[in-house]
Amino acid sequence: MSGLSLTEFVERPDPGGSAGRAIKVNANFFEITQLPNINVHHYDVTITPDVSPAVNRRIFEHMLVVYGSSELDDSRPVFDGRKNIFSPRVFPFDSKTFDITLPGDEVPQAVVPRRPPRAFKVKIKKASEINLEELHRFLNAESALSPNCLTAIMALDILIHHKPAMLYSSVGRSFFSPNGARPLSGGVEVWNGFYQSARPTLGRMLINLDVAATVYFQPGSLLELAVKILNYRHIGDLRRGLSDYDRGKLEKSLRGLLIKVTHRGDVRRSFKISKLTLTPASSTFFMKENTRTTVAAYFLQAYGRRLQYPFMPCVVTGKDVFLPMEICSVIEGQRHVKKLNETQTAEMIKFTCQPPQVRANKIKDGLQILNYHENEFLNDFGMRVANEMVQVDARVLPAPTISYHPSSRPATFVPRDGSWDLRGKRVTAGATLSSWGVVVFGTEQILSRASVGAFIRELIVTCVETGMKIPNKDPQVQYANPHGVIEDSLQNACTRARNAVGSQPQSQSQSQLLVCILPNKGVPLYAEIKRVGDTVIGIPTQCIQMAHTRDPKKNYCVNVCLKINVKLGGINAVLSPHQIPFLAEQPTILFGADVSHPSPGDTTRPSIASLVGSMDAKAAHYVATVRLQTARTEIIADLQGMVVELLRAFYETTRRRPQRILFYRDGVSEGQFVEVLHSEVASIRAACTSLWSNYEPTITFVVVQKRHHARFFPSRRDEGDAKGNCKAGTVVDTGIVHPFEFDFYLQSHASLQGTARPTHYHVLYDQNGFTSDGLQQFTYKLCHLYARCTRTVSLVPPAYYAHLVAARARFHFKGERWLDTESSQSNASESTYLAVKPELRRVMYFM
Template sequence: MASRPKGLKVTDFVERPCFGRNGREIRVRANFFEVTAVPEANIHHYDIAITPEVPPSLNRKIYKQFEFINCKNNNILPVYDGRKNIFTSSPLPFGEAASFEVNLQEDDGSTSSKRPPRTFKIKFKKVNEINMEELQRFLDGKSQLNSNILTGIMALDVLIRHQPSMKYVTVGRSFYTPEGSRALSGGVEVWQGYYQSARPTPGKMMINIDLSATAFHESGSLINVVLKLLGKRSIDDLRRGINERERVKLDKELKLLKIRVIHRGESNSKRSFKISKISPLSAQQTKFDDADGHKTDVLTYFQKTYNKHLTYPHLPCVIVKKDISLPMEICEVIEGQRQIRKLNEKQTADMIKFTCQQPHIRANKIKAGLEILNYRNNDQMTQFNMKVSNEMALVQARVLPTPTINYHTSSKDASFTPREGSWNLRDKKVAEGATLRSWSVLVFGTEPDFPMQSVQNFVRELVIVCSDTGMNIPTKTPPIIHKNAHSDIGESLKQAWIRAGNAAKSQPQLILCILPNTGVQLYGSIKCAGDTIIGVVTQCIQSKHMFQAKKQYCANVCLKINVKLGGMNSFLTPKQNPFLAEKPSILMGADVSHPSPGSNRPSIAALCASMDSKAVRYAAAIRRQDSRTEIIADLANMVKDMLKAFYKNCGRKPERILFYRDGVSEGQFAQVLEGEISAVKAACRDLDQTYSPTITFVVVQKRHHARFFPVDKKDSDRTGNCLPGTLVEKMVVHPVEFDFYLQSQAGLQGTCRPTHYHVLYDQNSFTPDSLQTLSYNLCYIYARCTRAVSLVPPVYYAHIVCSRARFHAHGDNFSEDSSVEGEVTFGKVLPELLKVMYFM
């Protein structure tokens, strides 16, 4: 690690104390490319304002026109971010500030003089000169991050993105090309894209390059798009027109889509419009006053004016600005428009297939992307004197030792070390089996479709497997009730709850629900009623699994039921978990989930905390807060709830808190440090003025683009991914702060995404080895599967609790697609459930 002057403060967060040593050293390739030459001279930063305001894609066209007129003779090649910032390698010739007018021909290709070019005003103002030496001092660990350095990194980001963004469709830090696109269902296609970002790392800048993919509307004939949206096979299926339900669907899906008209020949084919709605009337029924003031319909108008005979006059028109009605058949959807609505299940599955690529294929595609990014022959980068290596970084890594997992002592395999991150329950019994005495089975479907015999067979198999796995089930034949899936779900659950209590003469513990389909509606209603109205644990089963009744499936269900009822599936020995064993310590995991785009629903914050010395039992706290607010508003009270619950369970206050926080971006670290860490401290003081446990606060990030590829075959698993336990803390991490990447899971399909852990605050004096090993070992005791998972359980559980809380909206269809919503009332999880892992 680089030496620096003593006492120099280089970060507000935690500095890397040293490097870890645990595990076997290996080498991996990382999708980071070294910046071999960073601009040395000062970079000139200008603010640019374009009026009237338009989207970035149009800003770039306006800027291109300006550059063509004003910069071609000055040999200056500025780079532009599409919004407010321009960077140059030498000063622009017009001084500190200047204004220009740019005329841009409307995008309609019209040869007539009816549509004059639009005039835009551009104002330039010099903001700053960026001292690039200061950036190098920061990379060397000799200077703290400041606004000059941040702007320097941004300038490099804009520099590498300038050329692609002028050529391709740009979304955030990625750009997309239609080459190699694949159609999804419903008039949507997925495009391949490339993500690139300038990243500060120890001693040097790196460019992080990755593949990305996003959904676009299919371009071309609007009628073909309509056929796909409505799931029709051919135009013959539309011969009778469309019904009102279909029209409403089209209205929703096509609103604001850009189209061009093609009825006036090639020279006028670029005239573009935005769809505002789909008319309730067909082209032959839509009437309006023509230029002479006579009533006419769209069919007749096109015949007279353009000698165009409409082939599909029975189809509705699309209505564009000023209530202009256009027949569908003269419209084409313009290429390169993003689909921003949530994809349906089929589209999502197809998207995953497209993006799921084996590590070596992904690595090769990333390398191929360098040709498209074209850093070598980039005039702007040459002028700034910036060069990027075309080789992926070769990084030192370590594979951490696999922990030993412990089951009940009567198991044949009571303690064992898994291979490659997964194992099964054969010859194993759960560490502590719960007792299931009072329960019932609620079948959502009629008896001919769900025969009593099949339900009984499944229940018998489930009871056998649960008993063999170590649970105690005195009631082996619970009452079975059939109900219609469209009935009042809350009422059905209530009846099942009463039947369970009456049959066992004790408080009902569980309702096993058998579902006819995978639809979210029924599942959500069951969870809402069970969690917030009745206060009973529910376990849902899909009917296809009931009819098959496989032992492996039943074993997986058993793991969930056991922890929901307070049992313990597996654990680590105190030796493998010294942080928890040495003194009373609590693990906390927090997450915030936000509604889908366009929805005004609240964001949901969840906090999960360990309730025992083995960190296998957890309790949860949930709060709703302003939509899209990331910082947890009521964290102090949530932490208090968890500390009280821990004290009730253990009889002692935790002396140490390890808090894992999911979903925070780098730009929010300072807010989290200020807001959330102080909230945790305030919660402790509120409970007792003298109570001051030591706190460590770690941000956990999954939304990043770092990927690692094994160099030697012996360091890869059977999917070609790095082995579980692969840890990277050098070369591609923060220049000075305490962070690391850990890939704890085994590869199932595609390329594994490591989890990024970043320590913001540490009063527990963690060494890299102690925090890395603890975080990795915890991934082996996630309660609902026999696999190491990709992130620490406290955070994983908080994430599940957030998702579950979305179902607690009363009388709701659990859809967040609508942008116009009434007030939604959310039920509260009943207190008796919050003490157990009801969410599993």
């Protein structure tokens, strides 16, 4: 491989790493034991008028019934639902247009006039002929990934997806079934499904098969759905009528939903909800045969039906068609694409969280459902798939030695199973907290002063035991209205805290804090506290759930202490320099970058790009910067300016220029690798030369991916952890990785629940000459230095911190109204983004 230029990214520098204890793991990949040994024929298809992929598939299926034998020589082609058809045999034409008429809805003529059949034109044009020899050469590391190889892999992907997409609800590379659906709160339910993807690796193609789950609206009565959306107890609660707030919330949830009517027999026609009427059915008027009448009166006259819920608004469909909600039924199979609220998210996690062995068994169930061996499309193409997971070589990397303050017992230790505790230990560098206050958002009847005092005493004792210095052990406590003006409450608490110590501290950012006790987990209050603390007052805030204050637990207080210490500039734990020579030998900066996008369907909010950079040789102190950019843009628009800002901060902190840069980039998909490489590495380089003309540090750029479907299962029970997962530090860099590029999977954490998800690291650019062992071990060691907990984490900390910074920046919009987990759509355009105050920009306020 050494003499070939196979990729513009980084080629694997060696056959793979050797550090650690060698083990075998089962991975949820299944080998394609026989690739098609024929030329595959690729056709471009255009269907007019433009309709959804699901309707396109019905058109395609109908076309095969009508024209399959006469025009397509009995070929059994596969279709992606959009633009591509692949056939094992050549069609007897280069280009042809077919007229397809889908049958109309089967509706009794006496009930409603039959809807006209739907006519479509299907134009099929020869695109190319794929010889899989080029794919074989790529898999054997003999040639680069050419457009022909990409098309061949796409053809295999479409081949394995075609039949499930015809039988089930299809979303991307996954398909779902209502069998075994579980209801969530808010009128939605979780459907189980399976994900599958054709993946190239050295010498062979694999199918990555995993369980999947997504959320659909519950079918059936629209009124019952409304009850669940509004969180009412039962349908009788609707008799009170709807407030303007509830009507708006309901309209936002129902807009775009497909319904059918239940008052006209077996009518199969669907209607799309565009909005709700402002008036109830009893006073919503329309013209019928030159007579002005209400919806309720019309239904009584036309159908002899007296509405039970005339006080409910009507749904509006089409061009001013008003339908009472009680005669509407939600059609099954409509996906809920909006962001779930906090309760729904917790329920979803509970439903989808499965122990490793359960997940492995469900994946095997999926293999039975897919039944590759008897799939007539695969058989027609001559493709065969193994029915057992692949077993691959893996290694468990050794954990590093973690160091705390020399007075700790012990001061250094090697963690076991990815976690440790702080008993007998003191943080490496404890911050001093002299001026601080406590704000309780509630009343003394809800949480007494005695309870607050007891919790604060326990917190102080814990902080002092772990090495912080707290001269003021009697902070000012005040109560505040959680529904009042939060900014005024925090400003007042801040003033009282300063006055209590006689004068403002010299370094406000390092020695002042507001502890805020919150009545619940609601987002609006938390978001406003963070906005005010970060962008108005300029002091760190530490939020505490009220439930934890009534019976303060030592472990909880320890976790709070860890957060407070780093927010005030302290250092919790470090690794000795000889363990991380890449950081210690030369001035080196670690970057972590992420881009956070608005929720699906949100057309007004921007994307947020975040960048953090390490400021010391211990990788303990980071500084963050944020930029807003065009929504859904993945490339960081002002990366040059952001890197300049953090390089300047590094120089001002250390009086040295970094000679090496290691950049961990989160949130990039494979299809964006080339664009990110070209744009962002150039931006980093431009930032360096804009600061100092001859400044050219060596750069390594690594993409970090968590959104993938690779999972590992110990092949022997004694090689797993107590939960049945692979042990923390498990790394895989053979068998299921890229044929020749530098990538690896690292499961750096011990999962608390469910099946652990490894993180995929892919090196796009490397001037630092990393070996597989070098980058894998360095990354794993960093995962022990996440400041908020005493566990290894699943994501390398610079990328983790960048994610936290981007999430925090969402709260920095003045004028937002936070509902559940997201702001109201109507208010977004009126909100203003506020930057973090200068006092906080050099501390880890986002922790």
